[in-house]
Amino acid sequence: MSEVRIIPVRGLPEVPVGADVAALILQAARPQPDILPGDIVVITQKIVSKAEGRLVSLADVTPSAQAERLAIATEKDPRLVELILRESRAIVRQRGPVLITETRHGFVCANAGIDASNVGPEGLVSLLPEDPDASAAAIRARIAERTGAEVAVIISDTFGRAWREGHTNVAVGVAGMLPFADYVGQVDPHGYELRVSTLAIADELAGAAELVMGKLDQVPVAIVRGYAYPRGEGTARQIVRDPEKDLFR
Numbered sequence: 142m143s144e145v146r147i148i149p150v151r152g153l154p155e156v157p158v159g160a161d162v163a164a165l166i167l168q169a170a171r172p173q174p175d176i177l178p179g180d181i182v183v184i185t186q187k188i189v190s191k192a193e194g195r196l197v198s199l200a201d202v203t204p205s206a207q208a209e210r211l212a213i214a215t216e217k218d219p220r221l222v223e224l225i226l227r228e229s230r231a232i233v234r235q236r237g238p239v240l241i242t243e244t245r246h247g248f249v250c251a252n253a254g255i256d257a258s259n260v261g262p263e264g265l266v267s268l269l270p271e272d273p274d275a276s277a278a279a280i281r282a283r284i285a286e287r288t289g290a291e292v293a294v295i296i297s298d299t300f301g302r303a304w305r306e307g308h309t310n311v312a313v314g315v316a317g318m319l320p321f322a323d324y325v326g327q328v329d330p331h332g333y334e335l336r337v338s339t340l341a342i343a344d345e346l347a348g349a350a351e352l353v354m355g356k357l358d359q360v361p362v363a364i365v366r367g368y369a370y371p372r373g374e375g376t377a378r379q380i381v382r383d384p385e386k387d388l389f390r
Contacts, residue, residue, distance in 0.1 A: 143367075148174040149353040150362040156191040163283030166362050174364055178290045181365040182280070183350035186298040186313055187259055187267055188361045189276050195268040196260060197224060215240050221255065221266065228253035228268055233390060244269060247381040248313060249390075250300045258356070269298070273314030274376040281316040293317035293370055296377075297347035303389040310351040312343035312377045319375040320344075341380055342370065 152169045156162065162184070170176050190196065204212065204219035208226055212219035215238050222240075229242035233249055242253045246269065254269040270276045273296045281294040296314030301307075312320060320343035325336060350363035384390060 145349075145365065145367040147349055147353050148364045148366060149358075149360045150174070150364060151360055153188070153359075153361060156188045158192065158194045158196075160192040161283065162189060162192050163280045163287065166280075167284065167287060169362070170364070174366070176284060176288060176290055176292060176364065177366065178292065179366075179369075180290070181293045181295060181318070181346055181368060181370060182284065183295045183297055183347055183354075183363045183365060184277075184280065185354065185361040186254070186269060186273065186296055187256070189270050189273070189280075189296055189314075190267040191260075193270055193276065195270060197266055197268060199224075199264045199266065211235070211240070221252070224255055224266065224268070225253045228255065246273065246313070247378060248300075249387075250298075254298060254313075259359075269313065270296070274316065274378060275314075277314035277316035277377075291317070293372075295343055295347050295350075297350065299351075309344075310347040310354075312341075312347045312380065315343050315375050315377045315379075317372070318343065319371040319373040320377060320380050321375075322371060343375070343377065343380065346370070 150166060150170050153165055199218060199220040202220040202223050204223040208219045208223035212222045225242060228244055230245055231243045233243055234241040241251055243249050244253050255266050257266045260267050277294040277296050281292060284290060284292055294316045295312045297310040298313045299308050300311050320341060322340045322342045324338035346365055350365060353363050354360045
């Protein structure tokens with residue numbers, strides 16, 4: 142690789158329920174930057190959730206007794222807490238207003254990935270897609286069908302980290318690539334054999350794409366061009382660490 146480019150895709154319209162996300166991306170990407178074979182298309186979770194009807198009005202939510210109790214401890218809207226509980230397998234940590242859960246996908250994140258930013262009117266929140274890997278695969282297939290271009294697709298979302306401050310975008314859905322670059326067994330220039338160097342490149346690509354997306358710029362898609370990613374039938378679920386190996390639980 143001599144150069145990697147990260148290109149924002151501007152001009153996407155508001156995404157309605159049932160929208161063909163791939164078609165909207167292709168329309169916005171033409172004539173430039175277009176989508177070429179070997180590109181990686183990084184898409185924020187929010188527009189996928191909108192297209193899949195994963196928006197919920199808090200006005201339509203009736204909180205349970207458990208949600209009411211947890212809302213007092215976290216100082217959150219009990220209706221939001223109810224949605225968090227519905228979208229979670231388990232509560233991992235709760236301290237003050239911070240509520241970390243394990244989602245039904247296996248992701249460990251704040252508030253089960255539920256978010257009110259860049260959604261719409263007050264009281265409307267977005268849930269993560271039901272199956273982000275399947276969503277990524279469907280978008281990838283539609284792009285190939287319409288253009289003939291074989292690309293990789295990453296659906297990204299913003300997560301915090303247990304051991305570092307700040308947030309970064311990570312891959313919650315992957316299609317058309319392996320999520321890791323495995324250097325184990327290779328030898329460095331000094332003759333040292335690498336034993337634990339497995340890079341989560343899907344997360345790195347998601348984080349890199351966020352640099353041109355921003356949080357307030359209304360750029361929900363970016364194209365990463367020039368990166369020789371490992372081809373294969375990978376998923377974001379492969380990145381999720383088994384609980385027995387998770388030293389932070």
